[in-house]
Amino acid sequence: MNEKVTNHLLPSSPVPVPYGAHVVDRGVQFTVFSRHATRVWLMLFDAPDAAQPVQEYELTPERNRIGDIWHLHVDDAYPGQYYLYRMEGATPRGVANFFDPEQWLLDPYALAIAGAPKWGGKQGLRPGHPPKSGPCFPKGVIVHDDFDWSEDRTLRLPLHDTVIYETHLRGFTVHPSAESKYPGTYRGFIEKIPYLKDLGITAVELLPIQEFNEMEFFLENLNRKNLRNYWGYSTMAFFAPNGRYANGECGRQAQEFKEMVVALHQAGIELILDVVFNHTAEGGDGGPTYSFRGIDNSTFYMMEENRPHYKNFSGCGNTVNSNHPVVRSFIMDCLRYWVLHMHVDGFRFDLASVLTRGRDGVVLPNPPIVEQIAEDPALRDIKIIAEAWDAAGTYQVGTFPNERWSEWNGLFRDEVRRFWSGEKGMLGKLATRIAGSSDLYDKAGQTPLKSINFVTCHDGFTLCDLVTYKQKRNEDNGENNKDGENHNFSENYGEEGPTNDPEIRAVRRRQQKNLIATIFLSQGVPMILGGDEFSRTQRGNNNAYCQDNELSWLDWSLFKDNPDLHAFVKKMIAFRKAHPCLRRTKFFAGKKADETNADILWFGMDGKEPDWEEDQALACLINGRHEFTGAQEDDDSLFIMFNAGKEAVKFVLPKPPDKSWTLALTTEEQHPAWFKRKGLIVLDAYSTTVLASAPFRRYWP
Secondary structure, eight states, rough: OOOOOOEOOOOOSOOOSSSSEOOSSSSEEEEEEOOOOEEEEEEESSSTSSSSSSSEEEEEEEHEEETTEEEEEEEETTTOEEEEEEEOOOOOOOSSSOOOOEEEEEEEEEEOOOOOTTTTOOOOOBTTBOOOTTTSSSSEEOOOOOOTTTTTTOOOOOOGOOOEEEOHHHHHHSSSSGSSSSSSSSSHHHHHHHHHHTHHHHHHESSOOOOOOTTOOOTTTTTTOOOOOOOOSSSSEEEEOOOGGOSSSOOHHHHHHHHHHHHHHTTEEEEEEEOOOSSOOOOOOTTSSSSSSHHHHHHHHHHHHTTTOOOOOSSSSOOOOSSSHHHHHHHHHHHHHHHTTHHHHHHTTTTTGGGGOTTTTBOOOSHHHHHHHHGGGGGGGGGGEOOOOOTTTOOTTTSSSSSTTTEEHHHHHHHHHHTTTSSSSOOOHHHHHHHHHHHHOOOOTTTTTGGGEEEEEEESSSSSTTOOOOSSGGGGGTTOOOOOOOOOOOOOOSSSSOOOHHHHHHHHHHHHHHHHHHTTSSSEEEEEETGGGGTOOOOOOOOOTTTTTTTTTTOOOHHHHHHHHEEEEHHHHHHHHOOGGGSSOOOOOOOOOOOOOSSSSEEEETOOOTTTOOOSSSEEEOOOOOOHHHOOOOOOOEEEEOSSSOOOOOEEOOOOOSSOOOOEESSSSSSOOEEETTTTTEEESEEEEESSSSSSSHHHH
């Protein structure tokens, strides 16, 4: 250590405050967990790129330890100062030991991080690794929370009224076409909130915004040297908003994040965070050390029995030991912090099936952390969404073990894609997905709102690419096109990639609208991918996790080039909001076409029950009366028709429950041919049409 550093022995404080660095009446209270450390040092720095601490304090078991809690109070520490730990220790026999007194360590409870490698920065980096110490090692920031929340308002919108818009915070405004004053930042995102409000969405779901190292994929002089960790699914500090998304000085990222939350809430939009509690940025064997590995590796990670190797159910090298009591407490503290101190409205849990695994890696029938998240008093009225699978083969869509959790419905995505791509035998599956996936969720205490319905998300093709490419185009990722999903259920309609053929372009546009319409006409909670509403493309790349460039960024010039698609998405959102029968909180009773006075009836083209195996066209009649929908007033009844075939088809129209049928919407370029006296309507190839049983209303904004 530098000779100017003063080593201190401090007396313990009377009672340690919660974990982290907390500003108190006089100075700062520091508290950190480690069960197997024998010596702990706290380092204070005067700059984010300081090579040495200006002060260092040694904590001793006799003076500064209660159980597994190490703590001290520093009188002259202050908000805005930077800090780290060092630790020495030993773990039990047969358990991997990563204690190294020369290794600098982030506080897992740090509320802000400074000095992390920035976009394009290469100084001091080995491929994918930070140094053990020195100016390039990221540092925690002491944060004093004095934010004024008086302008904020709690929304807590019900799930049945929710429309989710998934996007990447940086990618949303960093493209020059966004014309943002603060591109790629929290403040830049605020500038676009009026656009989101006008579109009609009610919740933004952001890809990970907790601090991560975007330089972890940097490999100098190799074909991946220009790639970055763009998505951010490799968390380095779970309590800290990403500092590179802020415009202010170091430590201001928490303030700017809160300003964004207030602005979203004032616009009536909730914020859902994508969180990654299945693995961390420290990776597997040979990975970098930031904090957990050097603080208490055997507590925080699942390890192979009697071997110093990590179990890897995440596909990212390590697996968080999420059902260990200490780690459960850490996760719960983190979630409560983001709700109580940062005012977020919900979480989507990446690879949530990892949370169902016990400390030995075996899937548990009633995993403690899953139940605790659902039952925690502070989290009872927020939205919790599971990506109900993991990288080791566990697939729990429909079986994720808690009734309060909603799920990304991967079967909805795949089967809706398969239907519209022309695959036969899909009518029954389509009907089940439209009706809220009762095969998955019609269980005691559950509703259609368990299902988050989507056809595209950050992981996979965009909506434009789904109807433009049959094969992925991931060569830019430097993995010889071996990465990314191979089974996309996509179509190109005659030519791979962009085309000037007007017929192919027309079919592609119609199919984009069909896929969007299916989401918003289905029971459950709709979710769309940001930019799909104006035909964003990734040029066939279905795994753009490392592409921090124009391939991934939202190109807002497409908004001007695709006004019809944007208008259609906006109309579909408004149409759904206007119809309680599309936002049911109970499953349909499930009737056949020859039964009367039913909540839903299914029809083939001839007005009778469809040929579920051979037909490629399907219709349903949803009864809008309040006794079926649960609403206070009667809604329109809707007759919804889908044709995924290559040829036009005729539908025999049923008698409406009341009044007469009126054309409500269609994905066709022109209104479909309608022979009212004969009770027939003709649907063009690849089209969706909806009739409403009331005089025409202006559902459209």
